[in-house]
Amino acid sequence: MMLSTENYDVVLSGKAWVDGQSAWVLKVSPKVNNKFTYCGTVWVNTEDYAVMRLAGEPAKNPSWWINRTRFDSQYVRRGEFWLPGRNVSTSHVRIGGDATLTIDYGSYERHKHT
Numbered sequence: 001m002m003l004s005t006e007n008y009d010v011v012l013s014g015k016a017w018v019d020g021q022s023a024w025v026l027k028v029s030p031k032v033n034n035k036f037t038y039c040g041t042v043w044v045n046t047e048d049y050a051v052m053r054l055a056g057e058p059a060k061n062p063s064w065w066i067n068r069t070r071f072d073s074q075y076v077r078r079g080e081f082w083l084p085g086r087n088v089s090t091s092h093v094r095i096g097g098d099a100t101l102t103i104d105y106g107s108y109e110r111h112k113h114t
Helices: none
Strands: 008-020 021-030 038-045 051-058 066-078 081-093 096-102
Touching: 008 038, 021 051
Parallel strands: none
Antiparallel strands: 008 021, 021 038, 038 051, 051 066, 066 081, 081 096
16 A cells, blocks of 8 residues: 555654665555555655655465564665665465565666667
8 A cells, every 4th residue: 555644644753864864764554454565664765855765564474374574674875866776575384384575676777779
């Protein structure tokens, strides 16, 4: 669900530096608990209001097999756009233990269309 005051309770908890850029630190909790909402912390760029980082956990477990899921999504500015930079998700699988998935999106290159 989209991060908005319609969907989440939002509390400003301070300011921080993220990769050399100023950010507001927001604590968020969903107004409706389901597997598409989350509780956690959001870092918002103070210059352009873009989400720079999002860390937390789903408001509701995605399935019976999985619990204690946590995620940390980081974004990078490329020109005027913010794009995914890295995502780390860790879950405890009831049969099998902990599982971690890390996605590094690498560098983005700009290509000209002819």
